[in-house]
Amino acid sequence: MSDSISPCDEHGPAPVLESRPVIVEVRNVNKSYLRGSHIIPVLRDIRLDIREGEFLALMGPSGSGKSTLLNLIAGIDKVDSGSIVIGGVDITALDETELAHWRATHVGFIFQFYNLIPVLTAFENVELPLQLTGLSRAERREHVETALRVVNLANRMDHYPAQLSGGEQQRVAIARAVVTDPTILVADEPTGDLDRASAREIMSLMCRLNRESGKTIIMVTHDPKAAEAAQVIRHLDKGYLNHAHP
Amino acid sequence: MRILKLFFRNAFRHKLRTGLTILGITIAILAFGMLRTLVNAWYAGVEASSANRLVIRNAISLVFPLPLAYKDRIRQVEGVTLVSWGNWFGGVYIEEKNFFPNFAVEPRSFLALYPEYLLPDMQRSSFLSDRKGAVAGKKIADRFGWKVGDTVTLKGTIFPGNWEFTIRGIYRGKDRSVDETQFFFHWEYLDETVRKTAPRRAGQVGYYIIGIANPNLAGEVSAAIDAAFKNSLAETLTETEKAFQMSFVSMTEAILIAIQLVSIVIIVIIMAVVANTMAMTARERIGEYAVFKTLGFGGRFIAGLIFGESLFISLLGTAIGIGLTFPVAAAFHDYLGTYFPIFFVEKETVLMGVAAGILVGVVAALFPTWRAVRIRIADGLRRIG
Numbered sequence: 001m002s003d004s005i006s007p008c009d010e011h012g013p014a015p016v017l018e019s020r021p022v023i024v025e026v027r028n029v030n031k032s033y034l035r036g037s038h039i040i041p042v043l044r045d046i047r048l049d050i051r052e053g054e055f056l057a058l059m060g061p062s063g064s065g066k067s068t069l070l071n072l073i074a075g076i077d078k079v080d081s082g083s084i085v086i087g088g089v090d091i092t093a094l095d096e097t098e099l100a101h102w103r104a105t106h107v108g109f110i111f112q113f114y115n116l117i118p119v120l121t122a123f124e125n126v127e128l129p130l131q132l133t134g135l136s137r138a139e140r141r142e143h144v145e146t147a148l149r150v151v152n153l154a155n156r157m158d159h160y161p162a163q164l165s166g167g168e169q170q171r172v173a174i175a176r177a178v179v180t181d182p183t184i185l186v187a188d189e190p191t192g193d194l195d196r197a198s199a200r201e202i203m204s205l206m207c208r209l210n211r212e213s214g215k216t217i218i219m220v221t222h223d224p225k226a227a228e229a230a231q232v233i234r235h236l237d238k239g240y241l242n243h244a245h246p
Numbered sequence: 247m248r249i250l251k252l253f254f255r256n257a258f259r260h261k262l263r264t265g266l267t268i269l270g271i272t273i274a275i276l277a278f279g280m281l282r283t284l285v286n287a288w289y290a291g292v293e294a295s296s297a298n299r300l301v302i303r304n305a306i307s308l309v310f311p312l313p314l315a316y317k318d319r320i321r322q323v324e325g326v327t328l329v330s331w332g333n334w335f336g337g338v339y340i341e342e343k344n345f346f347p348n349f350a351v352e353p354r355s356f357l358a359l360y361p362e363y364l365l366p367d368m369q370r371s372s373f374l375s376d377r378k379g380a381v382a383g384k385k386i387a388d389r390f391g392w393k394v395g396d397t398v399t400l401k402g403t404i405f406p407g408n409w410e411f412t413i414r415g416i417y418r419g420k421d422r423s424v425d426e427t428q429f430f431f432h433w434e435y436l437d438e439t440v441r442k443t444a445p446r447r448a449g450q451v452g453y454y455i456i457g458i459a460n461p462n463l464a465g466e467v468s469a470a471i472d473a474a475f476k477n478s479l480a481e482t483l484t485e486t487e488k489a490f491q492m493s494f495v496s497m498t499e500a501i502l503i504a505i506q507l508v509s510i511v512i513i514v515i516i517m518a519v520v521a522n523t524m525a526m527t528a529r530e531r532i533g534e535y536a537v538f539k540t541l542g543f544g545g546r547f548i549a550g551l552i553f554g555e556s557l558f559i560s561l562l563g564t565a566i567g568i569g570l571t572f573p574v575a576a577a578f579h580d581y582l583g584t585y586f587p588i589f590f591v592e593k594e595t596v597l598m599g600v601a602a603g604i605l606v607g608v609v610a611a612l613f614p615t616w617r618a619v620r621i622r623i624a625d626g627l628r629r630i631g
Contacts, residue, residue, distance in 0.1 A: 068624075076540055076623040097544065104542025111627070119255035124248065131248070132542050176541075192383045 024050035024073060024184065029082035031068055036090045037233045041233055042068045044239040046082070050184075051200060054163035055210040055217045057230035064236040069190055074186045075219060077104045087183050104132045108177030110206075114169040116161040122148065123125035123157040129180045151205060165200030178215070185209065187219040191226045203229045250546070255555035264559060267523045271563025271606065272570065275515035275599050280578070281509040282437055282595045285502055290588030294423045295487035297461035299359060300468060302454035303490075305481040311450035312480050319474055321455060325467040328457035330355035332433055336401030337409060339390065345387045345584050348400060348429035350436035359457050362420045369394060371414030379414035383426035384585065386415045400429075403441060403448075427587040435451035436563075455487070460621075476631075513602045520610035524556045528614030536626025537616045545619040549611075552618060553610050556611035557604065564603025568596055 019147040026048040042065040051054050058066040071077040073084060075091045083092050089107060094102060109115075116125045126147050132139045148154045151171035161169050170190060177185055187206065189201035207229050209215040219230060227233050235242040250560060257264055286293075294532060302320065304310035307435050314331065321329050332351040336343065353374055357363065367372070372394075373379045382392055396413045411431050433451070436520050440447040468484035475482045485493075495502070528535075535548050569592050579589040 071624050074540075076627075086268065100539065100542045100544055103540065109540055111537075115627070117252075117534060117537070119252065119259060120248075128538075129541050 005180045019083040020051040022049045023052040025085040027083045030080045046241050053214045055230045057227040057233045058220045060236035068238045070220050073106050075099045106183040108185040110177050110190045112192040114173045120156050120160050126175045126179050147179040151175045166194050170202050184218045185215050221233035257555050270561040272567040274512050274542050275564050275567025276570050277512050280507050281505050285588040287589045291491040295491050299487040300456050301490035302484045303481050304429045305483040314449045314607045317363050324459050324472045325458050325463050327459050330359050331451040331453045333452035337402045348426050350433040351430050352433050362424045363417040365415045365417045373414035380411035380431040381415040382429050385426040407568050416622045425587045446580045517606045520606050522613045524610045528618050532626050536623045548618050552612040552615045557607035560603050560607030
């Protein structure tokens, strides 16, 4: 497969999104950090709608605020002002415990450095989010095996992260992200630590999840090739959100 | 949750570091246990003393004797049920390094006052009927290979000469707090011999031991006895057996306090070592804790991971340390049993060791847990990579 061909091409044309409901509504969000005595604004008056089943790429230079916006949408950071409503829930109004519960149910995370727990096998890593659900051991096993089959790692489930390649570790991370069937998938530079071939493999997998399973994906990336997989690309620059299409 | 599996695996992620930490805890608990046992051994005489027994000695000093003639007047004091007397003999068996305590006692009253010395009836009657007979503790008999019927010669230091005794009995303690390294013989044998060799020293006893009917009246009985001999040539000092034993221990109290302090310092040091290990561990895993939080696990889970690992390491070291304390204490006792006849690891020492282990584990986990629970997820994730 040539680099010039989008990893999503093999999965057919992008579906029409306009008819889909908005699942993520970001309204007038501001966020700043305190560095010593200085307040550094990171996001300024962000407004963003993401529709159900949309694959959105957030791009921008380092320090533009894209990871911060992703963290806010994923409920792992708090806004200074504004609101974020996901699936009808205003997550900015939730306390830490409610937010943790909401994250466990509604968000799947894919990180640049995979962030697998090194002392757990691939199976156990994927099973982790399910530990917070009321599923029985047999049901958990079924879910985990299905998720690992989706990422083509059913035969490596007893391997520890150190026994897997970078691409395989990221596939395990994707299996962990989807195993609870979350409302949204958030991916922070998912190909940032991978070689080109592994990166294509991961993007192809994410496309499949988006096109075939209808997963809403929000991805931060520096990589234009990875961004090609997205249906919508939004650029952030100095805390402001601009609009662009692939 | 697989939290047990998780903190077990986490504990051995850095095998060398964990191994060294466990070794440190093991040594600390072993040292703690040995020091506590040493202190207990020092107090063994005090602990073994009976509330029903009073000791009467010369008011000036224990080295000055009391007249045997006092015994009848003592017997008349209200509350006194039994009067016995004796002398510290200070005999040496073959050479000085074979030290063991040996006393001349009035045998009938002595055995009646000390029911904790268990002697078979046959041996008891044999001992009582033989003026040159002696009774040895099981440990001292085992040490020198003495059997009933053997002749033993002690070289007198306070009472010069070679003194021959026939072992008529070997006593056992009713429990392990009873000293089984002592040697007793008839006071009359001593007195008769002294009467011939040093008549001025005859009819003198080193101390009286009396039985009282009511331990609550020990103060009144003591006062009555001492009042009876007020302004005599040999005034008496009467005290409970416990106070009498304590007067020996108090001479070395500063050393005991120092030993107790050292045992506490050891625990504090190991607490700092384990806290350092746990702080390093938590710092290295802060990203992982952030991942757990991201996935929806709460602060309690993170705290459980850190506390569990800390307690696991601490209690493993504690268990090994306590396990080793028993054979080491036994070896110590074999080697220095002469000086510490009662040297065994008490239940309280084991419980204190376990409590110290738990304390170390809990305290060591406090700061890392506080830090890991408080850290913002975004900050924790930033530490990865």
